[in-house]
Amino acid sequence: MALFMIILLPAKSGSHFNNTMMITLNNIHKTYETGSNSLHVLKGIDLEVGAGEMVAVMGSSGSGKSTLLNILGLLDRHDLGDYYLDGKLIKDMNETKAALLRNKFLGFVFQSFNLISFKNAAENVALPLYYQGVSRRSRNKLAMEYLERVGLLPWAAHLPNELSGGQKQRLAIARALIGKPKVILADEPTGALDSTTSGEVMDLFQEINQTGITLIIVTHEKDIAHKTQRIIKLRDGLIDTDHKNGHAKPITKAIVSL
């Protein structure tokens, strides 16, 4: 079902890598009940992701890779097993606490961008700060900074539907970054993009990773996975293979100044 690939960081990123585990999963199970049927999606996942790692999760559809990502992102609950996020056990978490953790620890990037259509680029980027209760003025200031980092400053006042796919995803990445998260979870971030823009987005992810942020990217594209340091393959709800990516390509060019 799902393929998980974990790639160790190359030596040059080692300075960001400390020995603490950002994510630790012990025997994670997840079953979906649909009427009388039950679908056992995750059948005992054991996984450790260190702080500052950049990991690709691969697997055919139905392998459980998205479910795993959703559990990691606290968007869904696991049934069995222990999940430690930054050393903290995630258990009996109510939605308010989960929202707070998502806000403070996690950033999300989706295949379908999930931008808010009636808010302009700057407002979209600033949204996580709104939920942190940051004042409007400093929110806007920070939003501009992050827009600049992803090269979208001239588009600050544009609505999402006025942007191209690559721009939208960079906007989403800026939004994921603004809350200064420790982990960014990306679900098929290049699924809706052509190969050139995919490359740009992956370059951006590598840049981000170099600042010490842990990245977990769900993808089914091999060349995307190969831009990470560790590839985990999932199959039928279990980790099939988990190995360092020997072919991790170096960053081709800096499209943004991080």
Add this chain to the structure above:
Amino acid sequence: MFDRDRWQEIWSSLAKNKVRTLLTAFGVFWGIFMLMIMLGSGIGLQNGVTNGMGDMATNSVFMWTRPTTEPYKGLPRNRRFYFRNEDIKALIDNIEELDIISPRLEGGGRRSGDNVVYKKNTAAFSIFGDYPEWNLIDPANIIKGRFINDIDIAEARKVAVIGQRVYEVLFEKDEDPLGKYIRINGVYFQVVGVFKPKNSNINFGGDKEQSIHLPFTTLQQAYNYGNIVGWFALTSKGDLPVSIVQDKAIKLLKERHKVSPDDARAIGSFNLDKEFRQMTGLFTGIKALIWIVGIGTLLAGVIGISNIMLVIVKERTNEIGIMRALGASPAKVISQIVSESVVLTTIAGYAGLVAGVFLIELINKNLPDAASQDTMFLNPHIDFQVALTALLIIVVSGVLAGLVPAKRAVSIRPIDALRYE
């Protein structure tokens, strides 16, 4: 609460489908509008009716004689009898709760055609023999001259106090009626006053404007009524219920006129207090009905809003999912949706409130002046307190209307909300 993002959210979600928002808002608008119109009209009706009897001594009872229905002390049934002048003193002496007593006698002549003549003008009017106390029972505005006084009674003077309409019919325009003599059933009376009735909704056989008051004693003597009294108007002292006076007076008068105590028909009486209470009760009932109907209409509007909020929430499921993924807590999402609902209901409700009050005021402005009296509808208005209550109801119902969809919005798992298409 009042930052721009919140208002932007509210506006964008409501503006997404303007027609639908407008139609929904109209439901609440109409509910409040109708409630205001009905309440205002209810008050107008009440004012109109009570103003028509506003100065009337409501704690009064009227009593008159009818043929007996029981044989008693050797007297046959079906015997006619009359109150007499001596009864006046007996009532005053024996009933301590009695405050005002005003005996009255109705002069004939009206039914046989024109009974009043001045110069070349003739007309038919009601003729009453009254004591000065009558003006305490059913007060009238004396617009010229005076009412009957004690000296008129004592000396049985031939003076008359005429109604406004009587004056208009008999006299030329701008002619001073005071001191002029009019002929009533062949006897000349000097006009000493002109009155305009206040309590136009209470009449005693004919329009009061078309009646003439003569001194009670004069009427008895001039038209050979002897010492007959037509009927009594009695009031009770202070806050005492007039029914005490009524019971005691009927008992006393029955004794004095040899009427069987069991004869329920021989002395007719009318307790105005009781009628007045019934009417007050009626208005309370009308008011209650108005609130029930009004709240019902409003409720329909509010349910409409709740419905539309449900649709909006469903449409925005994905967006709410994004917000929650970015860290919006359930409380934040709920407060967002509730405030949308409150904003929509408050704006619509307030518009309805203003429109309702405006229309009521417009009606009030265009109503004939209160002085014209002959109205069943007067001074409709909406109390500030009522308006405030209505506004409170609007806001509370806005919260309730938003709560159901809001709860629904957060009951969906964030991941399902994100995936929702």
